[in-house]
Amino acid sequence: MNRRNFIQSGALLGGGLLISFKIPVANKLAALNEAAEGVAFTPNAFLNIGTDNSITVVLSHVEMGQGIWTTLPMLLAEELDVDLEQITVKHSGADKAYNHNVYGVQITGGSSTTWSEFDRYRNAGATARILLTQAAARRSGVALQNCKTEKGTVIAGGKKYTYGELAADAALLPVPSKVPLRTPADWKYIGKSTKRLDAAVKTNGEAIFGMDIHFPGLLTAVVAHAPVFGGKVKSFDAGKARAVKGVRQVVEIPTGVAVIADHYYAAQQGKKALQIIWEDGVGAQLSTVKQTAAYKKLAATNGLTAQQKGDVAIALAKSAKVIKAEYVFPYLAHAPMEPLNCTVKIDKDSCEIWTGTQLPGGEQAAAAKILGLAPEKVKINIPFLGGGFGRRATPATDFVSEAVHIAKACGKPIKMVWSREDDMKSGHYRPFFVHNVTTGLDSKGMPIAWKHNIVGQSIMKAATPAFGPPQNPIDDTSVEGVKGSPYLTSVPDHFVGLHNTDEVVPVLWFRSVGHTHTAYVMETMMDELAHNAGQDPVEYRRSFFKEHPRHLAALNLVTEKGNWKKALPKGRYKGVAVTEAFGSFVATIAEVSILNGQVKVHKIDCAIDCGLAVNPEGVKAQSESGIIFGLTMALYGELTLEGGKLQQNNFYDYKIARMNETPEINVYIVESNGKMGGAGECAVPPTAPAIANAVFAATGKRIYNLPVMNHKLTEQA
Numbered sequence: 001m002n003r004r005n006f007i008q009s010g011a012l013l014g015g016g017l018l019i020s021f022k023i024p025v026a027n028k029l030a031a032l033n034e035a036a037e038g039v040a041f042t043p044n045a046f047l048n049i050g051t052d053n054s055i056t057v058v059l060s061h062v063e064m065g066q067g068i069w070t071t072l073p074m075l076l077a078e079e080l081d082v083d084l085e086q087i088t089v090k091h092s093g094a095d096k097a098y099n100h101n102v103y104g105v106q107i108t109g110g111s112s113t114t115w116s117e118f119d120r121y122r123n124a125g126a127t128a129r130i131l132l133t134q135a136a137a138r139r140s141g142v143a144l145q146n147c148k149t150e151k152g153t154v155i156a157g158g159k160k161y162t163y164g165e166l167a168a169d170a171a172l173l174p175v176p177s178k179v180p181l182r183t184p185a186d187w188k189y190i191g192k193s194t195k196r197l198d199a200a201v202k203t204n205g206e207a208i209f210g211m212d213i214h215f216p217g218l219l220t221a222v223v224a225h226a227p228v229f230g231g232k233v234k235s236f237d238a239g240k241a242r243a244v245k246g247v248r249q250v251v252e253i254p255t256g257v258a259v260i261a262d263h264y265y266a267a268q269q270g271k272k273a274l275q276i277i278w279e280d281g282v283g284a285q286l287s288t289v290k291q292t293a294a295y296k297k298l299a300a301t302n303g304l305t306a307q308q309k310g311d312v313a314i315a316l317a318k319s320a321k322v323i324k325a326e327y328v329f330p331y332l333a334h335a336p337m338e339p340l341n342c343t344v345k346i347d348k349d350s351c352e353i354w355t356g357t358q359l360p361g362g363e364q365a366a367a368a369k370i371l372g373l374a375p376e377k378v379k380i381n382i383p384f385l386g387g388g389f390g391r392r393a394t395p396a397t398d399f400v401s402e403a404v405h406i407a408k409a410c411g412k413p414i415k416m417v418w419s420r421e422d423d424m425k426s427g428h429y430r431p432f433f434v435h436n437v438t439t440g441l442d443s444k445g446m447p448i449a450w451k452h453n454i455v456g457q458s459i460m461k462a463a464t465p466a467f468g469p470p471q472n473p474i475d476d477t478s479v480e481g482v483k484g485s486p487y488l489t490s491v492p493d494h495f496v497g498l499h500n501t502d503e504v505v506p507v508l509w510f511r512s513v514g515h516t517h518t519a520y521v522m523e524t525m526m527d528e529l530a531h532n533a534g535q536d537p538v539e540y541r542r543s544f545f546k547e548h549p550r551h552l553a554a555l556n557l558v559t560e561k562g563n564w565k566k567a568l569p570k571g572r573y574k575g576v577a578v579t580e581a582f583g584s585f586v587a588t589i590a591e592v593s594i595l596n597g598q599v600k601v602h603k604i605d606c607a608i609d610c611g612l613a614v615n616p617e618g619v620k621a622q623s624e625s626g627i628i629f630g631l632t633m634a635l636y637g638e639l640t641l642e643g644g645k646l647q648q649n650n651f652y653d654y655k656i657a658r659m660n661e662t663p664e665i666n667v668y669i670v671e672s673n674g675k676m677g678g679a680g681e682c683a684v685p686p687t688a689p690a691i692a693n694a695v696f697a698a699t700g701k702r703i704y705n706l707p708v709m710n711h712k713l714t715e716q717a
Helices: 003-014 068-080 113-140 163-171 199-204 264-273 281-285 288-299 312-318 360-371 398-410 420-426 515-532 537-542 549-561 616-635 684-699
Strands: 016-024 041-050 055-059 087-091 147-149 153-156 159-162 219-225 232-237 247-253 256-261 275-279 304-309 321-329 341-346 351-354 378-381 414-417 433-441 447-457 493-501 573-581 584-595 598-609 664-669
Touching (some): 016 163, 068 113, 153 163, 247 264, 312 447, 321 515, 351 360, 433 515, 537 573, 573 684, 598 616
Parallel strands (some): 055 087, 219 414, 598 664
Antiparallel strands (some): 016 041, 041 055, 147 153, 232 275
16 A cells, blocks of 8 residues: 555545654664664554544554653654644554564664654654645645644634644645754754653553453453473362362463463462472572572683774783672562553454553564464554563563463453562563673773673573574673773773573563663773772773763763762762763762661762753653662662572562662753663663762772672771
């Protein structure tokens, strides 16, 4: 179907103007943050203006708390010339038309939504505005140049038409191949702080999340998973489970045994009554102690070459001083606020699914394969997501596939719900990593050699179901933040190596992905080198940023606003960190004290250069969110294994930073003309190292193994 016929059919079917907007696409994950030019055009998302004056924006990405329910409509409203209050926002379903214009699949992730959609949504609004203005000119007989738009209307001479009145006529006009966009001087929304459009429904209870889905005849299902990773059901007795009041069925599925009941309580009671004999498999051999020892041994050897310059062995031998460090990072749980859930209704030749997902196309394909249906016969409905952090972008489509298997086996519509314990013990995780770093210094304390080996599981290998097998053995998500670091580019001789490991523990991208561990290593190591050189940590870093102005701008702003050189009250200490992640540059200063052997974080100052901040209010909110996420990761985040079983269960033993532990947070946005980056994840990486560097200032102790809570701290005299 060509573009004109598509728009005409939209007018006939909907009685309004349906705009298909397009942008060059480069369907390769490796093209992240690179301009996609000269490639074929593909329809991606839609704007609908009804004859009833309704204006609907369909999001090609999903809202999970990051604020795109507001940011994307801001872009469109800017060019369409309407008030944001006039717009209704909806999630798209699963459709290749909504594929990410860089990643090549339908996904929300990588802090990429705003910059990747910046031109597309503005063009959609501008195209509609031009067509509506042309329709008004034709209807009124007024010259086009004498027509203007204003808040959802077109003024043509002395006549005024609403967009709804013009929608049907506009839909039949030829779509211009290129439309002029408003200049920054004329922007009313872009760059201005705007309150979230979804705030009202999320505070008054009207917002619909996956857990809220309900309709007559819907049953609730829960699943008993293997207690050991890689385990399988050997046999089970469901007699006692079926005897529980409200339990309707017990069925075996590929991932365990499901109990289907009238409501959640009955299903859980039935699950507790199940008698299952598990076949543990090789996973029973896995323990954190053994894994740490094995990874440390591997990290002492050179891995696959991720980055290399010169001869690091010779340079180390000639160094005036050598500093070695070994870092250990545990598995981490995403722990989104809304537990995982999925509602499935299967009809004779179709299926309808309701779930909060960051990867709807993958979920659709998986469900279709399980049911033997064509993908278009599977409808995906996406409510609000109660947090994601990557957990709801699972290439293995674990929880959705599980729900489809249950519905298929029991023949009834079901809502499958994972408890917090289910997600903690049977989910997907930030990988376990070990870093081994050796730096050689000259007589002035500057690095002249740097050998860095990293050991951990490959997330991109785990992502094969969505993106295909990795084409490169170097998983960039494992080495990002080290590879290409401005600290390394100035070191004449350096080597970065990677050991990819295989474990039965399923791994997945986590908020800020590899930067969760690489930033910590680089920033605490730089702090250690600065201390060794007898230099101020900020001044030491500045010497590496002479050719990296955006790093330097963020650092300069945070040190100015955070009063880096101002003396602190007795018992207070500061630490600093500077990172680049997802195209944005963030510098953080943490202020801490030591109380009863533990660290207390009092204040975090943060400066971010994300290029153009479309919604500064949203950028600040996401930076605050990322800081709190990073605070939890630094202080408490840890999953441990014994006999292949995770030892943590819920928030009582997998601690999350509480409200009373949240420090004063100040976020400053760097005025920047640089390329746009993301905001959702970029404040996470520098938070933990800034805290650790402040802890060193307080105690003289370097923390090489997270979390901080595992270390007894004593303030130095």
